[in-house]
Amino acid sequence: MDTAQKCYMCERQATSREHVPPLCLFPEMKDTKGINFRKDLITVPSCDLHNSKKSDDDEFLMLSFSGLIKNNPVGSFHQLTKANRALRRKNKDFLEKEILRNHKYGKIQTTDGKFRIISLGNPNVKRLSSCLKHIAYGLFYHEFKERFDGEIRMILEFIEYSDDYFQTLKKFLKRKCELENELNLDLKGSNPEVFYYQFHKPDEFGLIGLKMVFYGTAEAYFSFMGKDSKEPFNLGLKLMADGFNTVIELGEDKFEFNKKTPANNV
Ligand SMILES: [Zn+2]
Numbered sequence: 001m002d003t004a005q006k007c008y009m010c011e012r013q014a015t016s017r018e019h020v021p022p023l024c025l026f027p028e029m030k031d032t033k034g035i036n037f038r039k040d041l042i043t044v045p046s047c048d049l050h051n052s053k054k055s056d057d058d059e060f061l062m063l064s065f066s067g068l069i070k071n072n073p074v075g076s077f078h079q080l081t082k083a084n085r086a087l088r089r090k091n092k093d094f095l096e097k098e099i100l101r102n103h104k105y106g107k108i109q110t111t112d113g114k115f116r117i118i119s120l121g122n123p124n125v126k127r128l129s130s131c132l133k134h135i136a137y138g139l140f141y142h143e144f145k146e147r148f149d150g151e152i153r154m155i156l157e158f159i160e161y162s163d164d165y166f167q168t169l170k171k172f173l174k175r176k177c178e179l180e181n182e183l184n185l186d187l188k189g190s191n192p193e194v195f196y197y198q199f200h201k202p203d204e205f206g207l208i209g210l211k212m213v214f215y216g217t218a219e220a221y222f223s224f225m226g227k228d229s230k231e232p233f234n235l236g237l238k239l240m241a242d243g244f245n246t247v248i249e250l251g252e253d254k255f256e257f258n259k260k261t262p263a264n265n266v
Contacts, residue, residue, distance in 0.1 A: 006045065006047075007046050007047035007049075007050055008044040008046060008138050008147060009134070009137050010047060010049070010147075012047035014045030014046055015048050015051070016048075017043040017045055017046060018045075019041055019042065020042050020134075020135050020138030021212075022057075022062065022135075023041065023058070024061075024062045025062050025065065025078075025214070026041065026194050027077065027078050027081070027082065027194070031077075031078075031081040037074065039190040041191075042138070044138045044142055045141075057130070057131045057134070058131075059086055060124075060127060061132075063083050063087065063098075063099050064128055065214045065215060066215070068215065068217070068218050071216065072216030074193040075194075075215025075216065096121070098124065099123070099124065100122065100124075101121055101123075102121045103119060104119075104121065105120070106118050106120045125156070129154060129156070132154060132156070132220055132222075133154065136154070136210060137152070140208075140210070143199055148224055148226070149227055150226040152224055153222065153223045153225070154222045155220070155221045156219075156220050158218045165258060168257050168259075170221075172248065172255040174221070175255070176209075177198075177200075177211050180200055180209070185198050185199070185200060186198065193215070194214070194215065195214055196213050197213070198210070198211045206226060207225055208223070208226070209221070209222065209223055209224075245258045
């Protein structure tokens with residue numbers, strides 16, 4: 001391999017290549033009876049540190065994503081095959097300890113009137129965010145052929161945040177992406193049933209947006225704040241972040257942040 005290349009995450013020399021997203025998210029041919037969901041997978045150069053330590057994280061990510069109930073059939077299928085095999089190799093309390101805290105089973109009624117058993121609990125958002133940040137770095141490297149140097153922020157659409165502010169920010173970012181999509185940005189990813197993504201052009205502050213979609217429905221939004229980008233947010237977003245009640249209009253929708261409730265008005 002090209003020894004001059006540096007790692008996608010740090011300044012060290014690359015010693016191998018790393019899949020972004022991790023290979024284990026993509027179903028194997030032995031499970032899919034010949035359908036290939038591993039076409040043209042993306043790899044980036046990686047140092048020992050940023051490759052070897054990640055295999056646990058890769059599996060964690062696969063188990064977290066394949067278990068989401070809104071997933072498309074490819075995601076559900078992956079849960080029933082590879083994810084279940086991985087879980088059977090673990091201790092009984094692995095799901096509770098590592099993937100979903102306060103885990104319990106629940107029942108939902110599907111559109112065909114049948115009941116389906118689902119897992120409920122609190123996802124490990126901190127670890128999920130860390131895994132997704134690595135993917136964001138990897139995709140940035142792949143897209144722009146250089147390591148991203150700066151700060152990455154993210155919102156995970158499939159998480160129900162307990163904080164009202166994050167819930168509103170989530171809806172706001174989703175709508176913002178939808179409006180920008182009308183500009184016909186490229187969707188990238190050769191196996192869109194498993195994963196696709198979309199980079200947005202830098203905005204007026206130099207921030208670059210990225211949307212990732214796993215198994216058709218699980219969306220994550222990222223914002224890359226490069227070293228050269230300006231103080232990132234406009235006044236409205238600044239007020240929001242400081243806790244002021246702020247209404248932002250986007251298209252025909254209004255998003256109210258830090259809504260006053262009788263309780264916190266006192
Ligand atoms: Zn590295």
